[in-house]
Structures are given as structure tokens and as C-alpha cells.
Amino acid sequence: MKTESTEQEYQHHLSHHHHMRVQWEEFFKSDDQTKIKDATLIEKSSIISRVGMMMLSCGTGAWRVRDAMDTMSRTLDLTCSADIGLITITCTYFDVDNQSYSQSLSLPTTGVNMAKLNELEKFVRQFEAGEGDFEIREVKKRLGEIEHMKGRYPLWGSSLAAALACGGFIFLLGGGIPEVICAFIGAGCGQFARGSLGKKKITVAATTAVGVAAACLAYYLAFMACHLLFGWGMQHMYGYIGAMLFVIPGFPFITSGLDMAKLDMRSGLERLCYALMIILIATGTGWVTAIVLNIHPGDMPKLGLSTAALTAYRMLASFCGVFGFSLMFNSHRRMAAAAGVVGAIADTLRLSLVDFGHWSAPLAAFLAALLAGLMASYVREKVGYPRIALTVPSIVIMVPGLYMYRGIFLLAVTHVGSGSTWLAEALMLVMSLPAGLLTARILTDKKWRKVD
Secondary structure, three states: OOOHHHHHHHHHOOOOOOOOOOOHHHHOOOOOOOEHHHOOHHHHHHHHHHHHHHHHHOOOOHHHHHHHHHHHHHHOOOEEEEEEOOOEEEEEEEOOOOOEEEEEEEOOOOOOOHHHHHHHHHHHHHHHHOOOOOEHHHHHHHHHHHHOOOOOOOHHHHHHHHHHHHHHHHHHOOOOHHHHHHHHHHHHHHHHHHHHHHHOOOOHHHHHHHHHHHHHHHHHHHHHHHHHHHOOOHHHHHHHHHHOHHHOOHHHHHHHHHHHHOOOHHHHHHHHHHHHHHHHHHHHHHHHHHHHHOOOOOOOOOOOOOHHHHHHHHHHHHHHHHHHHHHHOOOOHHHHHHHHHHHHHHHHHHHHHHHOOOOOHHHHHHHHHHHHHHHHHHHHHHHOOOHHHHHHHHHHOOOOHHHHHHHHHHHHOOOHHHHHHHHHHHHHHHHHHHHHHHHHHHHHOOOOOOOO
């Protein structure tokens, strides 16, 4: 029978958030010295579900989350059936005594954290290798440490990473020194504005819009200052598109295609809708800002570099772009450098096939993504980094953000024919990228390529 004091203590532990946080500690009634394999069904289930939700919060796809939950369930002699979305998991656990326990869990938002994902994958491998022979207190302590891992980089650090990524990105789109400098400044300011609002728990729609607007405005001010001081030509203004490319939703875009390929349609479609929402907000905000500032997209001046020099600079820019995106995704520097090497080789191949070999852009994108996937699988076997931490940053640099923005801009000013052409080209490229990764995954991952 509950006394008044115990009732007040129970109420004190209830979450006051709109998405009420699960008080995982309250699931455990066994002593902390109890082995996990000897715990109750509810206690075992809570551990597995907690790991699944933590992995989902890192931005990985449904297949990887389910695989981790299945691995831990088998280790604890349970059967797990899970339905996974973008921010939700509904799961039921069955034990050998014909008992079952169901949970429906939800995250308040989604994000990307590759360092945390790497630690979670290590934990799952250690849990499997130890056959669940860990005390409850050991598991709770380790999961608590991983869950409360802070971002590896402060806001100014992630802003510099965004600046580096977009500086490399705009060069790959044809920009020169003026565009690279202004995109560097614009993206850094935009990410700082977005991150500042994110720390205050502002909704993703608002943080994206403010970040893009700040990036475009910072590019404009930086360019106009250099135009007055150094006489830069107005044609360099067209590079303002590069300043907003740090908001490209690479993880949900790529994982949506992979999830749908595995018939995780709920997760795939939710991720795709989330990515499209971010793109529409970003391109719409960019269009409004461009109208206010009286600027518009156009063709940037030719660089006039030799084939060898252009290829070398593209490889450097690709490395910088992928390295910057990886740091934004909270990868540690060695992981980011590995992704940078993968992206530099794959993206330089793509651009060379298009410009020098006159290949179709979607086919070149497919082959580049395939190569990135194959190299990522090799690195994973040698080093153990999560495959997604290597593939997605190297593919983000290939996402046609310029095409998407120009398409939306032209449609907004009722140039329907030209706008539709740009969007159609963007669609073909976007479809090619996950297709390449999918092919690489089928070729290199025996477990993933099977239905069961």
C-alpha cells in the first residue's frame, strides 16, 4: 500500500517534457549485483529497448537498430519483434516461459552522433561476446556514460566544420576563391545560428530556416565587403547557394533508401518525408532571403584550370568537404579523416567521369556511391568504424543541393519548365546515390543482403 510520502516520491520522478522521458532506472527491481542474464523479462527488455532508442537517436537506420536489439535479445534468450520509425520503436519480447512484454517508445527529435553510435556498437559486440554475463549496475553505468556523452566539439568547432564543408562543396560546384571564402564565412555563421537555437531546444523547422537565412545574409555581407575593397565581380555572388548546403539532410536521405530496400517502409518513408521537409524549408528560406537581398542563382565564372590541377584541387576540396561534414556529425577526427579519404576518391571519380569522360551524371553518381560503399566496407573490416559513419559523409558531398535550390527558385518565380528540369536532374542523382550504396552493401554484407 502506497503511503503519502512514497506517492510524492513517485510523482517527483515523472517527466515533465512533452515527450515524457522514460525513467529507465525504475524498471529495475532486482539488486544491482544481479546478472543481466538472470534478471526478469521486464528488466532484460528495458535494457534492450534503451540501447535501441539510443542507437535510433544517433541517426542510424532501422536495420542497424533492429540488428543490435536482436543480437542482445538472442544473448538473453529472448525473441524480439520490433517496428521502427524515424523517432519511435514499438517492440514485443517473448521468453521461453511463454511470457511476453511490449513497449512503445518515442524520441522528441532526431539527430546524428557517430561517436556515440560507435560506442553503442562496441557495447553490443562486448555484450554478445560476454554472453550477457554482466551485473545490472555495470550495464546501467556504461549505458549512462554513453547516453550522456556530450558532443565532441563545441558550437564554434561545429561551425568551423560546416564552414570547411561548404567551402569545399562550393568549389566542387564550380566556385573559385571568392565563392569559397564567402561560403566559408556564410556557412560558419549559419551553423552557429542554427546551433545556438538548437541548444535552446527550438524546433527543427525554425532552426533550419534561421540557419539558412543567416548563412545567405553572411555570404552577402562578406561578398559586398570584398566587392568594395577588392573589386570582386558581381558574378561571384552566385556562390551564395554554397553557404546554405550545411543543412542538407544526408543521413535521413541515404538511410531512407536503404530502409525501403529492406522493406522497412515505415522507417524509410518517415525518413524521406523528414528529409524533404528540411529541403523545402531550406530552399524556401533561401528563396525568400534571395528576393529580399535582390540576388538570384546563376552560373559561376569558369576556373580555367588544367585537367591535372582541377583533379588535384577537387580531391582536396572533396576531402575537406567530407571531413567537415563528418565533424558536424560528431565523428572523432580519425573517423572523419577515414571518411574524407573515401569521399575524396569517390567524388573525384564522379566529377572526372562527368567532365572528362562525358558520362551520364546519374550513372557516375551511382558508380561513385558504389565505390564509397566498397571502400567503407573494407575500412570497417580493418578498423571497426560504423559503415554508415563512412558512407553517408562521403555521399553527402554528392547530394545535388544546387540543383534542388535552383529548381525551387525557378518554380517560385513561375519558370516552370526550367525549374522542373533542375528538379528532375536532382531526382535522378538522389536516386542514384542510395542505389550505389545498396549495391555495395549487397556485395559485401552477407547478413544484410538476405531477407531473413
